[in-house]
Amino acid sequence: MPLAKVLKGVNPxxxxxxxxxxxxxxxxxxxxxxxxxxxxxxxxxxxxxRMTLNTLDGIIAIERGNLRLExxxxxxxxxxxxDILVMLGIAFSYYCNIYIGTIAAISVLLVSYSGMLGKAIxxxxxxxxxxxxxxxxxLIMIAxxxxxxxxxxxxxxxxxxxxxxxxxxxxxxxxIIASQITIFNRVKGAVKEIRxxxxx
Numbered sequence: 001m002p003l004a005k006v007l008k009g010v011n012p013x014x015x016x017x018x019x020x021x022x023x024x025x026x027x028x029x030x031x032x033x034x035x036x037x038x039x040x041x042x043x044x045x046x047x048x049x050r051m052t053l054n055t056l057d058g059i060i061a062i063e064r065g066n067l068r069l070e071x072x073x074x075x076x077x078x079x080x081x082x083d084i085l086v087m088l089g090i091a092f093s094y095y096c097n098i099y100i101g102t103i104a105a106i107s108v109l110l111v112s113y114s115g116m117l118g119k120a121i122x123x124x125x126x127x128x129x130x131x132x133x134x135x136x137x138x139l140i141m142i143a144x145x146x147x148x149x150x151x152x153x154x155x156x157x158x159x160x161x162x163x164x165x166x167x168x169x170x171x172x173x174x175x176i177i178a179s180q181i182t183i184f185n186r187v188k189g190a191v192k193e194i195r196x197x198x199x200x
Contacts, residue, residue: 023082027089034094037151107179
């Protein structure tokens with residue numbers, strides 16, 4: 001809140017666009033982390049910066065009384081681009097199987113779509129978990145730190161049920177599973193609201 005008051009004169013839409021640029025560099029960090037693992041820590045910082053920017057744009061818009069329907073588009077669409085840039089950066093990186101990473105990226109986009117779907121059909125935006133945006137970004141930061149620690153020890157893999165996988169691959173597999181649960185919960189929430197309106 002104090003930072004939002006300092007930046008009150010800044011157009012909140014600019015912060016949304018800046019978050020996309022930050023996400024681009026985050027994806028680049030993941031892609032090139034094999035050359036220098038310290039980029040994994042830089043990706044953690046950039047992810048936290050993106051979260052901060054995404055929070056600030058909403059707070060500043062409220063502080064300025066600048067809530068517009070156009071603002072909702074700017075608040076949602078750049079965020080999807082940011083998701084794509086980060087997820088593909090991980091998927092195409094040395095630390096992830098490209099097929100697992102790509103399926104995870106698609107799954108994450110479907111989570112966002114299932115949330116917005118409620119609003120599109122006349123009910124509220126659905127926010128059910130377990131894999132919301134904040135949870136996803138926090139998990140990415142934790143996994144990045146763990147992958148960096150492994151790299152310092154000279155090994156990029158761990159053994160899970162006799163399979164050698166990276167921390168990022170474990171994360172992507174969890175994203176695939178948790179995304180399907182989240183989509184189900186969000187659709188269920190939207191259907192519940194629809195039935196409530198129908199019976200009102």
